[in-house]
Amino acid sequence: MKLARLGSPGQERPVVVLEDAVLDLSSLTPDIDGSFLAGGGIDAVRDAVASGSLPVLEGADSLRVGAPVARPSAVVCIGMNYAAHAAESGSLPPERPVIFFKPPNTVVGPDDAVTLPRGSTKTDWEVELGIVVGRRTSYLDGPEQAMEHVAGFVVADDLSERTFQLEISGGQWSKGKAAAGFTPTGPWLVTPDEVDHRALGLRSWVNGEPRQDSSSRDMVFDVETILWDLSQYMVLEPGDLVLTGTPEGVALSGRFRYLTDGDVVELEVDGLGRQRHAVHAYEAAAR
Structure with a gap:
């Protein structure tokens, strides 16, 4: 699975990148960060992708690509x-x-x-x-x-x-x-x-x-x-x-x-x- 953050600096939106679509993760988490990872976020994304409950992020190709994890502590x-x-x-x-x-x-x-x-x-x-x-x-x-x-x-x-x-x-x-x-x-x-x-x-x-x-x-x-x-x-x-x-x-x-x-x-x-x-x-x- 490929996770990313798209948007201008400080306003990135969390997404999962599939072969044929980019899906918006905003309903699951405000960001991809340490709390998301520690709280079982990756498993939650897998379940949501499998259930088909995530919306497509329209215009994803036109958005800036941010670092895939919000600012680390180290x-x-x-x-x-x-x-x-x-x-x-x-x-x-x-x-x-x-x-x-x-x-x-x-x-x-x-x-x-x-x-x-x-x-x-x-x-x-x-x-x-x-x-x-x-x-x-x-x-x-x-x-x-x-x-x-x-x-x-x-x-x-x-x-x-x-x-x-x-x-x-x-x-x-x-x-x-x-x-x-x-x-x-x-x-x-x-x-x-x-x-x-x-x-x-x-x-x-x-x-x-x-x-x-x-x-x-x-x-x-x-x-x-x-x-x-x-x-x-x-x-x-x-x-x-x-x-x-x-x-x-x-x-x-x-x-x-x-x-x-x-x-x-x-x-x-x-x-x-x-x-x-x-x-x-x-x-x-x-x-």
Whole structure:
């Protein structure tokens, strides 16, 4: 099942996306958020779809696509989780998951324009498989329990300003990850029964030119291990977003230039949909 939120920022309407129609979920819930997920919302949607009780949302194709889950309480990210990306970053694969955080206001729609931070010269793209937490998650006994806590998966772009992240970071990465709008997410939340998260292709393009092309099977730490590990150090709440790392093919490698005003970034993950966001300079966006 594919869940989405359509409409202008702050006025998104919850929907379920079928092959031949988009159905309005407003009669079931005001939004797709942590409360909806924790309260059995996905099962309620399945029942409503099966009963034929949901109305078609007319004109859905003309509406902006928002992030598929309303603002999470946390965006938790895993760094260097593909060996080839660690190598192009000048590092060995980590022995334990590397964790950093992004503010919730980085989460925006998949096709929303990206504004370069003021003074940025090294903003980079990073296609990632995102996990949406469906249940409060703390101290899992083992990775085998992890999928019981997953509401679904999303496409995400972990945009990163590398000067802020690596050169003036003070020893941590979040300065380069924290700009508003730096986590385009969606278009859909796809439930785990619809995809094999262990073997999903991830790809990115800049101005139509290929950049990344890999598979989630190449992750150093898989989805189950990531959630189990995180649960030993923090409590994940329903609706939280966990980004699982990016494969090789980013500008940090030195093979490509960084993003500049006018560029267009496209990302996709098998079964989870595609993003397309234009990049604008800070000064141009501020006018």
